[in-house]
Amino acid sequence: MMELLASLNWHSLVALGLGLLLAGVVKGATGLGYSSCALPFLVHALGLTNGIALVLFPAMATNVAVALGNGHLRTTCRDFAALYLAMLPGVAAGIWLLGLVDQHLAVKTLGISIIAYVVFSLARPQLRLGAKQASVLQVPVGLTNGILTGLTGSQVMPMVPYFLAHDLEPARVVQAINLGVLMASAALAAGLSASGVIDNTRIAVSIVAIVPALAGVEIGRRLQHRIQPTKLKTLILIVLAIAGAGLVLR
Numbered sequence: 001m002m003e004l005l006a007s008l009n010w011h012s013l014v015a016l017g018l019g020l021l022l023a024g025v026v027k028g029a030t031g032l033g034y035s036s037c038a039l040p041f042l043v044h045a046l047g048l049t050n051g052i053a054l055v056l057f058p059a060m061a062t063n064v065a066v067a068l069g070n071g072h073l074r075t076t077c078r079d080f081a082a083l084y085l086a087m088l089p090g091v092a093a094g095i096w097l098l099g100l101v102d103q104h105l106a107v108k109t110l111g112i113s114i115i116a117y118v119v120f121s122l123a124r125p126q127l128r129l130g131a132k133q134a135s136v137l138q139v140p141v142g143l144t145n146g147i148l149t150g151l152t153g154s155q156v157m158p159m160v161p162y163f164l165a166h167d168l169e170p171a172r173v174v175q176a177i178n179l180g181v182l183m184a185s186a187a188l189a190a191g192l193s194a195s196g197v198i199d200n201t202r203i204a205v206s207i208v209a210i211v212p213a214l215a216g217v218e219i220g221r222r223l224q225h226r227i228q229p230t231k232l233k234t235l236i237l238i239v240l241a242i243a244g245a246g247l248v249l250r
Contacts, residue, residue: 016045020058020209024216027062029223030233031174032121033156033181034213035059036114037236040243048107049098052153052188053198057206058213059155060185063178076176082135083159084183086142087149091187094150095195101151104250110152111247117156118241122234127165134166146184150191155184 019041027034035055042051077084098106129137145159163176192198198206223232 016042017212019045020054020212021216021219023055024058024062024213024218025220025223026216026236027213028217028220029227030220030236032233032236032240033117033154033160034062035181035185036117036154036156037240038213039110039153040114040240040247043107043110043247048103048110048153049197050202052098053192053202054206054209055153056185056189056192056198057203058209060182060189061210062213062217063182063185072172072175073179076172076179080138080176080180082138083142083145083162084180086139087146087180087184088187090143090146091150091184091191092146094147094152095188095191095197097147097151099195099197106151107250108248109148110154111244111250113148113152113154113157114244114247115241117154117160118237118244120157120161121237127161128167129162129165134162137162145180146187149184149188153188155181 019038022041023034023038026032026037038055038058039051042054045051046054141158141162145155145157148157149155159180160177163173163180166173166176168176189198189203193203
């Protein structure tokens with residue numbers, strides 16, 4: 001990793017730094033997923049595997065406060081235990097696929113996942129799940145989300161639409177999503193480490209990357225009071241769609 005970073009040209013380094021910082025700004029201002037915002041920049045600069053490794057700890061750091069706060073942690077873990085547990089074998093399967101398939105295919109899958117997330121976020125369909133449907137879907141949603149996490153590093157699909165389709169308070173929806181992202185990121189870090197995909201150097205670089213991520217989150221929180229969140233979120237989603245399309249066409 002260090003050799004790769006040292007070999008980067010200036011515009012790749014700029015893309016790398018901007019990706020880490022801007023994803024934090026987006027997370028702080030709009031609550032959008034950190035990994036999904038950062039990965040298009042990181043993939044451009046470092047490639048998919050190194051990009052996934054670098055974003056691991058910043059993603060966990062930017063989600064931990066929301067995931068563990070709000071006072072509903074025990075209830076959220078109990079209500080969605082099947083989904084969260086199903087993510088674990090899914091992440092393992094995704095990591096296995098990451099080492100098996102051509103990297104270009106994995107990058108295209110990431111691009112498609114980001115575009116799907118953007119389309120859903122812009123359309124905001126009024127999805128509603130009954131209690132029985134929600135219960136039946138927990139395992140397939142968790143498993144699919146885990147597979148895409150292990151293969152692409154992005155943890156938002158199909159988990160975000162699933163939680164938004166519940167009749168929950170907004171704070172609890174945000175907590176449930178962030179807890180899922182936190183658990184998926186932790187499982188991904190453990191799986192990549194166990195499989196030898198990431199080493200101590202990559203882990204150290206990812207830990208250092210927490211600094212610009214949290215700085216970006218703080219900037220984003222302050223921007224909330226100066227820029228209309230809805231317009232900012234729409235603009236960011238359009239940029240993400242373009243970035244996702246770039247990955248698909250890469």
